[in-house]
Structure formats: C-alpha cells, structure tokens
Amino acid sequence: xxxxxxxxxxxxxxxxxxxxxxxxxxxxxxxxxxxxxxxxxxxxxxxxxxxxxxxxxxxxxxxxxxxxxxxxxxxxxxxxxxxxxxxxxxxxxxxxxxxxxxxxxxxxxxxxxxxxxxxxxxxxxxxxxxxxxxxxxxxxxxxxxxxxxxxxxxxxxxxxxxxxxxxxxxxxxxxxxxxxxxxxxxxxxxxxxxxxxxxxxxxxxxxxxxxxxxxxxxxxxxxxxxxxxxxxxxxxxxxxxxxxxxxxxxxxxxxxxxxxxxxxxxxxxxxxxxxxxxxxxxxxxxxxxxxxxxxxxxxxxxxxxxxxxxxxxxxxxxxxxxxxxxxxxxxxxxxxxxxxxxxxxxxxxxxxxxxxxxxxxxxxxxxxxxxxxxxxxxxxxxxxxxxxxxxxxxxxxxxxxxxxxxxxxxxxxxxxxxxxxxxxxxxxxxxxxxxxx
Amino acid sequence: xxxxxxxxxxxxxxxxxxxxxxxxxxxxxxxxxxxxxxxxxxxxxxxxxxxxxxxxxxxxxxxxxxxxxxxxxxxxxxxxxxxxxxxxxxxxxxxxxxxxxxxxxxxxxxxxxxxxxxxxxxxxxxxxxxxxxxxxxxxxxxxxxxxxxxxxxxxxxxx
Numbered sequence: 001x002x003x004x005x006x007x008x009x010x011x012x013x014x015x016x017x018x019x020x021x022x023x024x025x026x027x028x029x030x031x032x033x034x035x036x037x038x039x040x041x042x043x044x045x046x047x048x049x050x051x052x053x054x055x056x057x058x059x060x061x062x063x064x065x066x067x068x069x070x071x072x073x074x075x076x077x078x079x080x081x082x083x084x085x086x087x088x089x090x091x092x093x094x095x096x097x098x099x100x101x102x103x104x105x106x107x108x109x110x111x112x113x114x115x116x117x118x119x120x121x122x123x124x125x126x127x128x129x130x131x132x133x134x135x136x137x138x139x140x141x142x143x144x145x146x147x148x149x150x151x152x153x154x155x156x157x158x159x160x161x162x163x164x165x166x167x168x169x170x171x172x173x174x175x176x177x178x179x180x181x182x183x184x185x186x187x188x189x190x191x192x193x194x195x196x197x198x199x200x201x202x203x204x205x206x207x208x209x210x211x212x213x214x215x216x217x218x219x220x221x222x223x224x225x226x227x228x229x230x231x232x233x234x235x236x237x238x239x240x241x242x243x244x245x246x247x248x249x250x251x252x253x254x255x256x257x258x259x260x261x262x263x264x265x266x267x268x269x270x271x272x273x274x275x276x277x278x279x280x281x282x283x284x285x286x287x288x289x290x291x292x293x294x295x296x297x298x299x300x301x302x303x304x305x306x307x308x309x310x311x312x313x314x315x316x317x318x319x320x321x322x323x324x325x326x327x328x329x330x331x332x333x334x335x336x337x338x339x340x341x342x343x344x345x346x347x348x349x350x351x352x353x354x355x356x357x358x359x360x361x362x363x364x365x366x367x368x369x370x371x372x373x374x375x376x377x378x379x380x381x382x383x384x385x386x387x388x389x390x391x392x393x394x395x396x397x398x399x400x401x402x403x404x405x406x407x408x409x410x411x412x413x414x415x416x417x418x419x420x421x422x423x424x425x426x427x428x429x430x431x432x433x434x435x436x437x
Numbered sequence: 438x439x440x441x442x443x444x445x446x447x448x449x450x451x452x453x454x455x456x457x458x459x460x461x462x463x464x465x466x467x468x469x470x471x472x473x474x475x476x477x478x479x480x481x482x483x484x485x486x487x488x489x490x491x492x493x494x495x496x497x498x499x500x501x502x503x504x505x506x507x508x509x510x511x512x513x514x515x516x517x518x519x520x521x522x523x524x525x526x527x528x529x530x531x532x533x534x535x536x537x538x539x540x541x542x543x544x545x546x547x548x549x550x551x552x553x554x555x556x557x558x559x560x561x562x563x564x565x566x567x568x569x570x571x572x573x574x575x576x577x578x579x580x581x582x583x584x585x586x587x588x589x590x591x592x593x594x595x596x
Contacts, residue, residue: 089522089564126561127574128563168505169503169504185460186495246523342559435530
C-alpha cells in the first residue's frame with residue numbers, strides 16, 4: 001500500500017484506523033463545518049458536481065448528479081447504502097480503505113445523509129473480509145460515542161444511524177439492487193430497473209448507493225472545494241483514484257494517484273514487471289473490463305476517458321498485469337469459470353450463456369476446440385449482452401470478446417495444435433497459472 | 438438449539454434494522470449459528486427462521502445462495518484458497534496444489550481424520566496479498582508461501 005494521495009495519505013501505521021488518529025489527520029473537520037455552519041444540502045451537492053467525482057465502484061456515474069436524484073423532501077424513511085461488497089477480481093481497494101481509514105467512509109456517509117435527508121444507512125461489507133467488518137464495527141462504535149454518529153450529531157438536530165451489514169459470499173451482491181435485496185434478508189438477485197433505487201430502494205424507500213471509495217472522497221472534496229479536487233486530476237476525471245495493481249508486477253498493492261497519471265508511471269510505482277519480463281496484456285478496470293494489449297496500455301493514462309478511448313473501462317481501478325509467459329486461453333478460462341459460478345441464475349441468457357462460454361473456452365484450453373468455436377463464442381456473447389436484468393451478463397461477455405479480439409491467434413493455435421503457444425514449463429515458472437499434472 | 442451467547446449476538450444484529458424488518462438479520466443469524474454448530478443442518482436453518490419470524494424456505498434460500506454457508510458437514514478447519522485469475526498470477530493455483538498434496542485431498546473433500554476441508558474460493562477482494570487463504574470463513578491469511586502454509590497447518594492441527 002502506498003501512503004500518498006488523499007484517502008491513503010498518512011495511513012501507514014498500526015492505529016491509523018482509530019478515531020484519535022483520524023482526527024489528528026484533520027478528520028471530521030468537514031462534517032463539523034457542515035453542521036456548525038448549517039451548510040445547505042444544495043451547496044454540498046453543487047461542490048460534488050464541481051469536483052467531477054465519478055462513482056469509484058466501476059460504473060463511473062457522476063456522484064453529484066446521483067445525489068441530486070434523491071427526493072429530499074419526500075416524507076418518510078430514506079436510506080443510504082455503501083457498497084463495500086468488493087469481489088470484482090483484481091479489486092482490493094475498499095478493503096484497505098476500511099481497515100486503514102474507516103472513519104473517512106463514516107464521515108463521507110454522514111455528510112451524504114445530511115445532504116440527502118437520509119435517517120439510516122448500511123455499509124454492506126464483502127463476506128470474505130470478516131476481520132475488516134469487525135474493525136468497521138469498532139470504528140462505528142467510536143464515532144457513536146464521540147457524538148459524530150447517531151441521534152443529534154454534534155448537538156444539532158441532525159440524526160443519522162449507520163450500521164454494518166456483512167455479506168457471505170456472492171459476487172452479485174456488488175450489483176446495487178442485489179445488494180439491497182441482500183440487506184432485506186433475501187437471495188441477492190438484482191431487481192429490474194426502473195424503478196431506480198432513488199425512488200424505490202431499500203424496503204421500497206428512496207435509497208442512494210455509492211461505493212466505499214466514493215464516500216471516502218467526500219470529506220476531502222468539502223475541505224479543498226470541488227474545484228480543488230477536480231484540479232488534482234483532469235477535466236471530467238476529477239481527483240485521485242486508488243488503483244489496485246495485481247498480477248505480474250514486483251510490488252502488487254494499492255496506489256492512490258491523480259487521475260490522468262500515465263499507466264507507465266503506475267507500473268513503475270508497482271515495482272515494474274516481475275523478473276523483468278515483457279508486458280503482454282493488461283485488464284485495466286477489474287476482470288469485467290476488456291483486456292488490452294500491453295503496447296496499447298503503455299500509451300494510456302489512468303482515467304475514465306483515456307481507457308475508454310483505448311477500448312476498455314477504468315471500472316473499479318483494478319489493474320491486472322500479465323507478462324509474456326501468460327497463456328491467454330488459460331487466463332480467460334479462469335475468468336469465464338468465475339462468471340459461470342457467480343451468475344445468480346435469474347436470467348436465462350446469463351445463467352445458460354455463462355456456462356456455454358466457460359465450457360467452450362475450457363475445451364479449447366484442453367485441446368478439444370473446434371474451428372467454429374471462436375464464432376460460437378462471439379455468437380453466445382451477442383446473445384447475452386443487453387438481454388439480462390443486470391450487468392453481470394455483459395461483464396461475463398466483455399472479457400471473452402476482447403481476449404478473442406486481441407489474442408485470437410493464440411486461440412487459433414490452441415485449436416489447431418491442441419496445446420498452448422506458451423510452453424507449459426514456461427507458464428509454470430512464469431505466469432504461475434499452470435500446475436504440473 | 439443455540440447457546441444464550443449466540444442468541445444475544447443475533448439480537449444485536451436484529452437491532453440494526455427497522456423493527457418490522459427482522460428478516461434483514463437472517464444472513465448474520467445464519468453465520469452466528471454456523472460458527473456455533475460448524476455447519477447448517479436443515480433443523481438449524483428452520484430454528485433461525487422461526488426465531489426471526491420468517492418462512493423456513495426463505496431462510497433456506499439464503500443459506501443455499503451465499504457460498505460461505507455450509508449445508509453439509511465440514512472438517513474442523515475449512516480452508517478456502519482463492520484461485521481466481523489475479524491470485525493465480527501470483528501463486529494462488531500453486532498454493533492450492535501444494536495444499537491438495539500436503540493434505541492428500543482434492544477440493545470439496547475432508548481429510549479422513551476430520552480435521553481439514555479444502556475449498557476453492559472466488560475473489561476475496563485481497564488480490565494484492567496473493568496467495569490468500571481463508572480459514573474457517575473469518576480469518577484471512579496473506580502471502581501464503583509453502584513455508585507459511587506449513588506453519589498454519591501445524592498451528593491448526595492442535596486446535
């Protein structure tokens with residue numbers, strides 16, 4: 001983890017998660033200001049719009065705009081939810097935010113609740129990180145006893161109750177409406193939209209859902225002003241962003257850098273390529289984002305617009321780096337298995353289609369591919385995309401389409417020669433995906 | 438069917454939700470029940486459902502949907518290894534292979550002495566720490582070299 005940027009600044013110690021440390025770093029000053037100066041909700045939302053903060057969970061939707069959709073004057077309950085159900089392969093930033101700087105999420109959510117008139121909120125935390133869930137619970141207890149959360153916050157008439165909800169192993173719950181179903185104590189199956197959560201959300205009430213990193217950015221935006229935050233990055237791509245770098249680099253980990261930082265610099269921060277091998281491919285935004293050849297990636301900067309122009313997505317900011325020893329068929333096989341395993345089963349094109357994708361890639365990898373298989377893969381993805389309730393179907397299809405598009409010759413080699421282009425021993429020592437039989 | 442302590446924990450979870458939304462606590466209640474009993478037999482799921490005032494089938498739907506609930510008995514220690522792509526690129530598959538050989542079992546199997554069950558996991562959101570193991574659902578072990586795996590297995594052996 002790198003202790004630079006905003007959210008990760010100065011959080012290298014053992015106790016940086018605690019309230020006392022957070023306050024010493026300037027924490028809760030934004031909330032205190034909002035409450036003591038009775039800042040108008042519209043002003044807060046205007047600052048967010050000026051900051052150009054975009055949703056850090058993957059979709060990149062402008063946060064200020066999302067907040068403005070909430071019917072603030074709607075009578076009755078309104079809810080706030082934080083999406084910490086981080087399970088998109090390659091993404092591990094929210095875990096570090098929650099374990100090293102949980103109070104910035106609590107402060108950001110409390111300001112959000114103030115701006116949108118929410119009385120209650122839930123932070124949905126990924127099942128596999130129970131220890132982080134316990135730490136967040138401890139941080140909540142600290143905030144409550146300091147009067148920063150709960151009834152009459154800081155002696156004002158503003159009240160907000162915040163709780164942690166622990167998931168138990170389902171990738172789909174990272175989809176915002178599946179997450180709401182899960183908080184309601186049901187299977188995590190996405191809802192059809194519209195209605196959108198801002199009108200029909202948790203328990204049927206208006207609800208806003210943002211990612212952990214999005215909420216964590218809010219106190220910084222209010223402290224430095226929307227424009228100050230925007231200027232850290234570049235137009236339409238405000239602020240800093242956490243990038244989770246994994247795969248064939250010397251120092252995998254989270255790096256918080258300004259939006260628009262060249263990929264080559266990020267790679268350098270992560271220690272460069274493992275064993276000095278050559279870069280082959282990068283998945284720049286979590287496993288659902290289309291893969292890009294290394295040479296294309298080396299010309300990109302890390303922001304929504306540059307990555308999108310190159311034909312992929314910044315997504316969650318999960319950068320999966322693969323070197324020349326990687327068999328792209330094997331890599332895709334593992335990803336396709338994941339989507340097959342995690343499809344919730346609600347929509348037929350996704351439930352059946354993800355199985356088809358996995359089985360066809362699996363047979364190509366295992367020397368049983370047929371020459372019509374690449375067309376078959378394209379046909380199946382075409383029949384999934386845009387035909388499902390949520391984006392998991394698209395998420396399963398984009399890796400397949402992009403792997404075949406950019407590395408088609410490797411797939412053809414597999415089908416013709418019934419073996420990998422990269423010799424197994426090279427894979428064993430290098431890419432490590434392969435095990436000896 | 439559950440200890441007083443577990444029931445108190447469940448009550449604390451129920452209190453997080455609006456009074457008419459007790460069902461929201463079902464995920465936590467099933468987790469707490471599983472921690473006490475080791476796995477979730479049908480009768481236990483039914484007990485949790487009736488404690489929360491929800492249909493048993495609705496609680497079973499939840500228990501069978503989320504993959505960290507065990508609907509069949511597991512060994513004293515359940516070890517889940519992430520083998521998804523980012524972990525695999527940093528030794529996740531090799532770690533799984535080492536565990537299989539060392540324990541003499543495949544995924545979804547339990548050692549004959551009932552001590553260890555091995556599972557293949559999907560993304561745990563900790564790819565930078567690969568190889569990653571999850572012990573009994575709640576304890577994450579990072580950067581698992583073969584030496585560290587040996588050490589952890591030795592520690593668990595006596596527990």
